[in-house]
Amino acid sequence: MQQEQISKFLKLLRMAQDIVVLTGAGVSTPSGLSDFKSLYNSKSLFQGYKPIEILSNYFLVRNPKIFYDFVMHYFSKPCEPNVCHQFVKILEQTGKNVTVVTQNIDGLHQKAGSKKVVELHGSLNEWYCTDCGQSRTFEEIKDLNLFDCENFGCHGFFRPDVVLYGEEIKKNALNDALRSFSNADTLIVMGTSLKTSLPFELIKNVFRGYTIISMDKDFVDFPQHQSPKMRIQEPLEKACKQLNFAIKKEYATHEKQT
Numbered sequence: 589m590q591q592e593q594i595s596k597f598l599k600l601l602r603m604a605q606d607i608v609v610l611t612g613a614g615v616s617t618p619s620g621l622s623d624f625k626s627l628y629n630s631k632s633l634f635q636g637y638k639p640i641e642i643l644s645n646y647f648l649v650r651n652p653k654i655f656y657d658f659v660m661h662y663f664s665k666p667c668e669p670n671v672c673h674q675f676v677k678i679l680e681q682t683g684k685n686v687t688v689v690t691q692n693i694d695g696l697h698q699k700a701g702s703k704k705v706v707e708l709h710g711s712l713n714e715w716y717c718t719d720c721g722q723s724r725t726f727e728e729i730k731d732l733n734l735f736d737c738e739n740f741g742c743h744g745f746f747r748p749d750v751v752l753y754g755e756e757i758k759k760n761a762l763n764d765a766l767r768s769f770s771n772a773d774t775l776i777v778m779g780t781s782l783k784t785s786l787p788f789e790l791i792k793n794v795f796r797g798y799t800i801i802s803m804d805k806d807f808v809d810f811p812q813h814q815s816p817k818m819r820i821q822e823p824l825e826k827a828c829k830q831l832n833f834a835i836k837k838e839y840a841t842h843e844k845q846t
């Protein structure tokens with residue numbers, strides 16, 4: 589990023605009070621997490637099935653054990669937040685009201701310290717039994733290698749509390765997203781192509797703020813009449829690293845006070 593762009597970003601940030609940061613897969617890929625999008629589109633078969641088939645409600649209810657093995661195979665590796673998650677956390681440290689609305693299910697924003705996180709597609713860290721509803725963390729599921737519910741007399745199995753194909757976004761997540769989008773004066777869109785309908789609709793119909801900043805190495809199509817005031821078209825990690833430095837410098841006093 590050139591100095592001019594960094595200054596422009598800081599200027600837009602100075603005007604912001606209520607910020608929504610919308611994040612997608614691009615924010616988590618530097619953490620080494622399997623990118624859902626490429627996984628969905630991957631042609632490689634898992635136990636004879638395409639990933640896109642497996643990650644659906646239809647498949648889960650018919651082949652829960654294969655679904656379970658699939659999740660363990662691709663998502664059980666521990667991951668740490670990266671510089672992009674830190675960027676979002678640093679925004680919060682400037683004293684502005686920051687809400688993260690994420691399409692990711694990895695919980696890395698919370699792990700980085702972000703306080704207000706709306707998980708549109710649920711969380712891989714929370715699991716529950718399909719029959720009795722008892723909940724378990726992903727850590728417990730992994731440690732105990734739990735698939736069948738261990739409660740006496742229960743015939744259920746454990747699944748992650750994520751939104752699969754064929755399932756609806758949870759009402760409370762949707763309401764939280766609607767509220768934060770309608771209250772925000774500034775929207776930062778990071779690492780998502782806006783190809784899924786909900787984030788696109790939220791920007792088109794709910795966001796009424798002044799500033800939109802697009803951060804993605806690719807050119808992202810925004811709804812008509814909602815074009816970004818600023819596009820940072822660079823690799824996310826690189827841009828975040830520079831911005832983290834610049835924001836910390838500008839808001840150093842705030843950080844010391846807290």
Ligand SMILES: [Zn+2]
Binds near residue numbers: 721
């Ligand atoms: Zn159970």
